[in-house]
Amino acid sequence: MKKTIHITFNHKPFELAVEPNQTLLEVIREKLGLTGTKAGCLVGDCGACTVLLDEKPVNSCLVLAVQADGKQVTTIEGLETPQGLHPLQTAFVDKGAIQCGYCTPGMILTAKSLLDRNPRADEPGIRKAISGNLCRCTGYQKIVEAILFASRTTP
Amino acid sequence: MLLPRFKYYEPADLAEACRMMAELGGTVRPLAGGTDLIINMRRRTVAPEHVVSLGRIKELCSMGLSGRTFEIGACCTVASLAESSEIASEFHALCEGALCLGSPLVRNLATVGGNLVTARPAADLPPPLMAYGGSVTLQSSQEQRLVPLEQFFLEPGRTVMKPAEILTRIVVETPPAFSGASYIKLGTRRALEISIVSVGSFLALESPGGRILSARIVLGAVAPVPIRARDAEKTLIGEIPSRSLFVKAGETAAQESKPIDDHRGTAEYRRAMVSVLTQKTLQAALERAKL
Numbered sequence: 001m002k003k004t005i006h007i008t009f010n011h012k013p014f015e016l017a018v019e020p021n022q023t024l025l026e027v028i029r030e031k032l033g034l035t036g037t038k039a040g041c042l043v044g045d046c047g048a049c050t051v052l053l054d055e056k057p058v059n060s061c062l063v064l065a066v067q068a069d070g071k072q073v074t075t076i077e078g079l080e081t082p083q084g085l086h087p088l089q090t091a092f093v094d095k096g097a098i099q100c101g102y103c104t105p106g107m108i109l110t111a112k113s114l115l116d117r118n119p120r121a122d123e124p125g126i127r128k129a130i131s132g133n134l135c136r137c138t139g140y141q142k143i144v145e146a147i148l149f150a151s152r153t154t155p
Numbered sequence: 156m157l158l159p160r161f162k163y164y165e166p167a168d169l170a171e172a173c174r175m176m177a178e179l180g181g182t183v184r185p186l187a188g189g190t191d192l193i194i195n196m197r198r199r200t201v202a203p204e205h206v207v208s209l210g211r212i213k214e215l216c217s218m219g220l221s222g223r224t225f226e227i228g229a230c231c232t233v234a235s236l237a238e239s240s241e242i243a244s245e246f247h248a249l250c251e252g253a254l255c256l257g258s259p260l261v262r263n264l265a266t267v268g269g270n271l272v273t274a275r276p277a278a279d280l281p282p283p284l285m286a287y288g289g290s291v292t293l294q295s296s297q298e299q300r301l302v303p304l305e306q307f308f309l310e311p312g313r314t315v316m317k318p319a320e321i322l323t324r325i326v327v328e329t330p331p332a333f334s335g336a337s338y339i340k341l342g343t344r345r346a347l348e349i350s351i352v353s354v355g356s357f358l359a360l361e362s363p364g365g366r367i368l369s370a371r372i373v374l375g376a377v378a379p380v381p382i383r384a385r386d387a388e389k390t391l392i393g394e395i396p397s398r399s400l401f402v403k404a405g406e407t408a409a410q411e412s413k414p415i416d417d418h419r420g421t422a423e424y425r426r427a428m429v430s431v432l433t434q435k436t437l438q439a440a441l442e443r444a445k446l
Binding site (some may be wrong): 003018020021022026043044045052056057058059061062063066067128131132133 | 160162186188189190192193197206208234260261263264
């Protein structure tokens, strides 16, 4: 039986009717059409499906949509403002921290959560923070550089 | 792949949750962080008819000192444990265990209670919690009981919990003066890893530089459940700490472990590492005990 839930996605309130067995990831991609959030391993190992749930990065494949009732969810689509891309998005582009791009939305959201808590995060702190987000292209070096760059240049 | 269908409940308090666990017919599963249950449901290894979410029950989501005991609500996330200043100052080994569980993303969902009820031999929180002599409170609509963690685990995936019981909180005594503890996990990588071997050790001294009054050494991933290395502990009691004493304790602990060969490591390697990690955790616990 469907359940009505209220979630604030990217600062906009939504009322949705969902089945209990639908994950937050499925609702984001299939009901809201926000395909920036990627489906990867579906068992919490890869981090491609990372979203911010009440500002904390989580694997959205491991959260039932009904569990997110009453909470705030930020996806990669929520970072851009009328003024342009988020500084982390710009840094990822400028530093070449993107190859196939599949890990990028999760990587950027995890990095955003880190910099929101610690705007001057250092390299070891960055590497620890992104240890749940796997990238199979870059070897992480440019991703770390991009996050470091954003942490140094954001006022 | 979609999850199997189930009926979903969100009790607002513990009494309602206990009633649901007792009265719902068929298969019932409590849901906390979901980092185990949802994966198992996706893999079709479990397909409960009823899922009772514990996430909205406030009394399960707080932690703090109550007299001399520290109480951790079963639904506190592992991240909240790792970030707690009280845990960091009083229960160093528990903080170490929390920080090596899963990944930062998983830790924001996974709960302390969940890491216990799943009864995995390589779980990261049982060794430090047992090193501190921790217990758990089990609640049903009929009764409430306190079970020491040492008696809680039966075999991989199985505990003493009855079907309608809910693990509500974890209780640990505040460690005495001149005591210290340490937890070390050996894996091939530092995140998203399942232990090859893990050891949690606790030492209490009569004074800084004095004799050892009490000791607990807990071994993970080298037996069907986390185990105390009691013979190794006995070698320590009443002795002045020294490197050679810790070597002897490590070798004794290795003999007490019952590891298996699997893709993560051979039994022989695991036994050797039990010895090394026991020495290292005792040394770290000693340094903390002197502070």
